[in-house]
């Protein structure tokens with residue numbers, strides 16, 4: 522029977538790698554699934570908070586690891602051994618309902634189930650929980666309570682297409698095309714700052730009737746990809762106008778050079794287009810480049826071979842057609858693999874997985890962590 | 898060797914703890930940048946992370962500090 526291995530490296534001070542230790546590692550380690558000998562359901566999504574990790578597997582179960590002191594993993598930290606989860610632990614389903622979507626911010630998580638119910642857990646001083654005015658924690662006063670999950674008052678209609686969280690805000694795209702968000706709005710990430718610096722409950726994000734294809738949530742801005750309209754990207758937040766112009770240039774540059782298909786990705790402080798012209802891959806970037814977050818160009822080999830891109834807090838990952846994984850950017854905690862030179866920066870992509878231990882089915886960049894899920 | 902400042906962050910984005918008198922802000926490593934109120938009063942504007950080499954420059958005017966100083970007297 523097919524099984525899956527969760528390989529990971531990087532920052533691990535709060536056991537967020539779920540490997541059973543709190544040592545950082547520059548070499549991929551095996552995460553441990555508590556009470557599970559071998560994972561036989563395929564992981565479909567990994568989301569990383571500041572110091573905690575959520576993993577969703579097919580069939581709708583969620584596993585959590587790392588810091589749970591604020592209840593950000595959904596379990597009551599007052600229960601013995603649950604203040605910090607050193608191994609991946611199954612988060613029981615609420616009322617038996619399968620989980621369908623997960624998202625994680627700094628000290629909080631958002632989960633959605635098959636009944637379209639949206640739950641938040643953890644702590645958020647800037648409205649991150651979406652639970653209403655001045656609700657900053659879901660910690661229970663009772664030691665009896667098993668969970669820290671509280672339901673957000675949000676009707677998602679026929680369902681959710683995608684959900685993403687930055688460290689301090691969350692955005693949801695509904696199947697109906699409606700875009701909603703809540704959390705930190707100090708830079709106007711969700712709505713004009715003049716209306717409110719903090720958005721405590723889900724609120725519609727205005728896109729002037731344009732159809733939304735996708736979105737990205739950076740720390741200080743939200744980037745919305747539109748199907749129509751004057752420009753491909755709408756940016757809300759800090760320096761929105763300049764960033765929107767820059768995104769427009771980046772998009773034009775790609776399409777003029779024949780890179781007609783692309784996906785949009787972000788680190789905390791930068792935005793990246795990963796494009797393909799059917800033969801070669803390329804990456805085009807804007808934003809913070811203090812630690813080589815922006816790749817000037819792809820090495821020849823990766824131009825031919827890069828297939829999937831996933832970004833973390835200030836580093837990035839490529840999966841190649843030859844089943845290898847490369848990392849670049851800020852790698853001080855081992856999240857870009859072993860550093861062969863001085864310093865904390867990987868200006869050229871560094872191989873972190875050689876492709877030999879199984880076929881890669883999922884990669885994910887986290888908060889100075891890197892994740893490679895293999896099928897064996 | 899000290900590397901480039903990672904980013905510039907406005908003081909309103911920091912969380913201020915009136916007990917420890919520390920301003921903190923998330924670092925991409927998982928820990929938090931920190932700087933003491935007294936350091937800001939002394940003109941220092943670089944917050945450091947206890948767990949990595951990253952640093953951020955804090956954007957503020959000295960009159961911005963008043964609302965935090967007022968929290969201490971309460």
Ligand SMILES: [Zn+2]
Nearest residue numbers: 924926946949
């Ligand atoms: Zn740090």
